[in-house]
Amino acid sequence: MRRRALLSAPLLALGAGCTAQSDGDGDGDRGSGIERVKFLTGASILGREAYVYVASEKGYFHEAGFDVEVQAGKGTGPNLQLLQSGQVDFAALDITAALIEYGNGRFRDFTIVDAIQQRNLQCIMALEGSGIAGPKDLAGKKIAYLPGGVAKSLFPAYAKLAGIDASRIRWINIPLEQHPQNLAAGTVDAATQFAVGKPGIERVAKGRAITVLPYTDYLTDLYGVGIGVTRKAAEKDPERVRRFNGALLKGLSDAMADPAEAGRIYAKHQKIQPEPVAAAENTLMVPYAKSAAGGTPVGALDPQRVARNIAILQGAGVISDVFDPQEVVAADLLPG
Structure with missing residues (x-):
């Protein structure tokens, strides 16, 4: 029988101060029927991930039997490392980046159970005065990137199709939340970003025009972020994964239906971005989380x-080489 953690805290625990332990497979103290699990965001904890707070705030996780501790992710590579080592139970992963990691043999013990975004969000942003108006202008420029994130891993493919001389790029390692300030200060010429991150850049740009170069202009049909679990967790208790997945996707649906509410809920739990920026990020995410043609859940x-x-x-x-998608995704773990 699966063990569950006994909790005295309400719905959501934040940050590293939480002392509950989990081995990544739902184990913990027994008693209450509520299990404490650790959820890892994609990179930092920005407004676009308000859906996890919405799911908690509205009781969806509690109804599904979970108390969720949210931790800040560091990009797909580091997130996979934490997931496979059992330090977290569920992790946001860029699906494209995860496919690259699997295809190159770096990480194998994971499976993706949903697609938070139906289209990939990766892009490069630059401010007016950088000399960047199109992809070919990136050659010779300094670009901020997040180590472990997909934008740099996918850049060679984007560069090849966009006609960029990738050998001339000067990559600068800067934490994601510091990209806007470095762009505004001119420390870098451009930065890898998520397309929905434009409101955060605009906030510090103070009226300067922003150039957005989406990867999807050349790399079409790629998924965005999905949620990953270890294979052991998926095989040991698939119903547990479905319950978590269902609760999280209810939060996502609500966030996409009411981005302003999602921004308010985010701002109650995080101060990295103010409420208006978080709300704007969720507004921009709507067409990425929903299919353009409609009808896709x-x-x-x-x-x-x-x-x-x-x-x-x-x-x-x-x-x-290509490989069977069933090796890395488990669509049967979506809620019924």
Whole structure:
């Protein structure tokens, strides 16, 4: 029988101060029927991930039997390391980056159980005065990036298709939350970003025009972020994963239906971004979380489309061989 953690705290525990322990498979203290789990965001904890707070605030996690501790992620590579080592139970992963990691043999013990974004958010942003108006202008420029994030890993494929001389890029390692300030100060010429991160850049740009270069202009049909678990966790108790998935996707649906509310809820739990910026990020995320044609449920994950993503990456030379999408995704763990 699966063990569950006994909690005395209400719905959501934040940060490293929480002392509950978990081995990544739902184990913990027994008694209350509520399990404390650790959820790792994609990178930092910005407004676009308000959905996890919405799911907690509205009681969806509690109804599903969970008390969720939110931790700040550091990008797909580091997130996979923490997930596979059992330090977290659920992790936000850029699906494209995860496919690259799997295809190159760096990480194998994970499976993706939903797609938070139906389209990839990766892009490069630059401010007026940087001399960057299009992709080819990036050659010779200093670009801020997040180590472990997909933007730098995917850049060679983007550069190849966009006609950029990737060998001339000067990459600068800067934490994601510091990208806006470094852009405004001119420390870097451009920065890898998420397309929905534009409000945060605008806040510090103070009226300067922003150039956005989406990867999807050249790398079409790629998924964005999804939620990953270890294979052991998925195989040991698939219903547990479905319950968590269902609660999280309810939060996502609500955040997309009411971005202003999502911004308010985010601001109650995090001070990294103010409420208006968080709300604006959620507004921008709506067309990424929902299919352009409509009719696709929030969180939907199609193995055939994943196969196309794998083929795109192989064709761009980012991975050497194609592989079966069922090795890395489990669409059967979506809520019924």
